[in-house]
């Protein structure tokens with residue numbers, strides 16, 4: 001019997017919501033128990049860099065959860081650290097979320113919208129003798145905090161009276177002290193086995209201009225003092241973050257339970273997405289940009305959402321990947337191949353086909369009349385008729401790829417060899433009759449003959465195994481192709497030994513630029529971000545920044561099978 005029910009008002013089938021991960025189960029139980037009528041989640045990035053693939057996972061989890069249960073998601077910038085933040089990052093983050101296919105509800109929110117309220121709550125805690133101003137230096141605070149095996153010890157300033165604390169905190173607020181001179185700390189428990197509860201910092205002095213509040217504040221709340229209360233102000237029902245915050249949850253709850261907040265949301269954690277050969281830390285990605293190891297945040301080798309976008313990944317492929325890797329609490333490393341699999345899956349179905357010769361080798365078809373032209377029509381997709389056809393002319397002189405001819409091929413070689421035959425995709429079978437070389441012995445041209453009876457198909461009884469791609473010399477377009485390899489050589493660049501920087505693991509061959517490639521003429525209409533399967537070469541995307549109609553640039557998104565196929569070092573095109 002089917003589980004679905006009939007909605008008699010519309011006669012439409014209403015599918016029951018099937019929880020597929022532990023967060024779905026939690027929300028379902030809360031809704032069933034009547035704890036909430038509607039769920040509200042939030043995505044709260046710190047605007048200190050561009051988002052990466054790990055954030056895409058978090059976006060999919062938060063927006064996906066709300067969508068599944070007809071709830072809403074807020075976008076809130078966690079902007080408590082003005083020295084590291086920038087409007088450029090805010091704009092890029094908004095763009096990335098939209099590009100991924102999600103929309104936040106209501107206006108963009110900022111933790112800084114709540115600075116007045118947070119300040120009042122800090123006073124509330126001081127008045128309840130649950131917070132104090134500490135004059136210890138940063139190093140001393142650290143030293144007094146103890147370690148996992150050693151309890152902390154109380155600061156000599158811990159027992160200041162409420163009156164004194166109000167006095168010092170007001171002076172901190174008034175800008176009387178330099179950065180780092182004093183902090184406001186929660187008075188919890190310096191013996192706690194959970195280091196986060198050893199009198200955590202609530203406010204620090206920082207004389208920095210803030211992108212939202214300008215010069216209004218010279219003290220800023222810590223992430224821990226901001227995050228839960230912002231959730232409470234916004235009515236977030238399920239505050240979802242990654243596992244490293246699990247040990248912060250008691251603190252999240254301590255603040256909420258100690259303050260007159262409008263509601264007490266609950267924090268849930270899931271494991272971070274870790275991808276091999278990939279960096280997922282804004283701070284480290286920023287180093288790659290600042291030290292010019294890459295050409296900006298959207299360099300197609302970067303694991304940023306804007307880098308993946310420029311490379312040619314589709315939003316659907318990233319969303320599907322995030323779904324595929326699952327949402328759970330066990331730490332693990334996902335193989336980068338899964339992300340590539342996901343984009344191949346999408347593009348195999350949706351990308352039109354085209355031919356592009358990366359290393360052109362001139363072929364003259366000696367028995368093809370000089371003034372003859374065959375006007376061919378090739379399907380844009382082998383299984384999707386609605387993508388239409390592309391026009392291509394077959395003429396006496398064409399280009400094939402330099403790699404598709406070998407004078408002394410190994411056994412089983414299926415491409416062109418002296419006196420061997422091969423089919424040109426969508427047209428004739430040709431035979432290699434003569435090899436022309438320059439004075440250095442380099443092959444510069446092939447003289448071939450074609451079989452007029454083989455247009456489009458083999459006559460009965462004739463088999464030709466190999467099929468290669470080609471373009472007509474007369475109408476092909478000149479273009480640049482950029483091939484990418486992984487940016488890091490180490491499968492685990494973030495966790496190399498402490499003495500070795502992740503920068504040492506950079507792959508010096510991660511980008512190969514090939515100029516002078518020749519593409520079929522239909523590609524002259526390609527627009528930035530159009531994606532294609534170049535037959536036998538992989539999936540490609542028109543570069544969003546550098547490509548011009550007169551000089552197109554194609555980024556290889558992914559090879560047809562696996563991107564570890566290391567090609568020979570770049571050989572100059574021969575024309």
Ligand code: ATP
Pocket residue numbers: 043044045046047053054055057058078240241242271272273274280281282283
């Ligand atoms: P980074 O170290 O790159 O700055 P972060 O966690 O400090 O990462 P935030 O801007 O604070 O970055 O993150 C916004 C949200 O994205 C947080 O809820 C965080 O848990 C989540 N997030 C960040 N990295 C990952 C990841 N690799 N996998 C899943 N979620 C992530």
Ligand code: MG
Pocket residue numbers: 046
């Ligand atoms: Mg952070």
